Amino acid sequence: xxxxxxxxxxxxxxxxxxxxxxxCARLVxxxxxQRLADARVAVFxxxxxxxxxxxxxxxxxxxxxxxVDFDRVCVTNINRQIQALTGTVGQxxxxxxxxxxxxxxxxxxxxxxxEFYNHQSAPHLLDPRPDVVIDCIDNxxxxxxxxxxxxxxxxxxxxxxxxxxKLDPSRVxxxxxxxxHTDPLGRALRKHIRRKHPVTDEQLAGVFAVFxxxxxxxxITDQESIVxxxxxxxxxxxxxxxxxxxxxxxYGTMVFVTAVFGMAAAGAAVKLLLGLDPLSPSxxxxxxGAIPGEPPPRRRRNRPG
Numbered sequence: 001x002x003x004x005x006x007x008x009x010x011x012x013x014x015x016x017x018x019x020x021x022x023x024c025a026r027l028v029x030x031x032x033x034q035r036l037a038d039a040r041v042a043v044f045x046x047x048x049x050x051x052x053x054x055x056x057x058x059x060x061x062x063x064x065x066x067x068v069d070f071d072r073v074c075v076t077n078i079n080r081q082i083q084a085l086t087g088t089v090g091q092x093x094x095x096x097x098x099x100x101x102x103x104x105x106x107x108x109x110x111x112x113x114x115e116f117y118n119h120q121s122a123p124h125l126l127d128p129r130p131d132v133v134i135d136c137i138d139n140x141x142x143x144x145x146x147x148x149x150x151x152x153x154x155x156x157x158x159x160x161x162x163x164x165x166k167l168d169p170s171r172v173x174x175x176x177x178x179x180x181h182t183d184p185l186g187r188a189l190r191k192h193i194r195r196k197h198p199v200t201d202e203q204l205a206g207v208f209a210v211f212x213x214x215x216x217x218x219x220i221t222d223q224e225s226i227v228x229x230x231x232x233x234x235x236x237x238x239x240x241x242x243x244x245x246x247x248x249x250x251y252g253t254m255v256f257v258t259a260v261f262g263m264a265a266a267g268a269a270v271k272l273l274l275g276l277d278p279l280s281p282s283x284x285x286x287x288x289g290a291i292p293g294e295p296p297p298r299r300r301r302n303r304p305g
Contacts, residue, residue, distance in 0.1 A: 040064035048080035048258030050136030056266025148197035164251035
């Protein structure tokens, strides 16, 4: 044995060694990895976006995670949710994520809640206070309350907007919530949150949003058998919180878009924890020519003659 081999696994003074994250440490350094190990992030909603956000946090060395989702795995989740497998249908999404996170990092502290986020559950789901919140909730009412609550408590929050009805993962970006465009969920969130909660435009500008500037693709319903919204097979069935039968439209999804949304949210959270700027550079949208933070360009009309 070489003299250097015997010291290979010895910890550096003051730094906890975990070779699971050796490649992460090469990128950001040992001190940054310790900050991540000490940090607490809460992910609300563990679907196609949230499950990958939690995955990204665990594999980045974040040491404390709160994972919240009231739902159980449905067979229709298998196309996009990381914990959704043939053998996990019917099981709690939150508990499945907890097991997966601990399999990635046994040192991680994971608090899993199979609960619906609302004004009643908010106090204990946000206790202990997270350093960053990632909002991947589909329900607009719950989403508004969570964003407003984070603003009130001055908790940095990253909200995921519409990942459904999109096909191009290269169009996913991170901007201020006030600067999103081409996204119906972002527009609805801004419009209604100011009516229902005491938040200002300036405060909303401090909310980070993961969104795609790709135009929405309407759902195609030419299949022989439509399940979601008609013959629902969800384990939770028609419930009082959020179910397929209560949704006006159910968009199609692809994992290579929802996963990018989730990983982008995880990346933004890690940057915030390390004191870095998570915002994407301002670039013009190919679809409409808009640049975040600026008025959309006027379209020229072709006039006869």
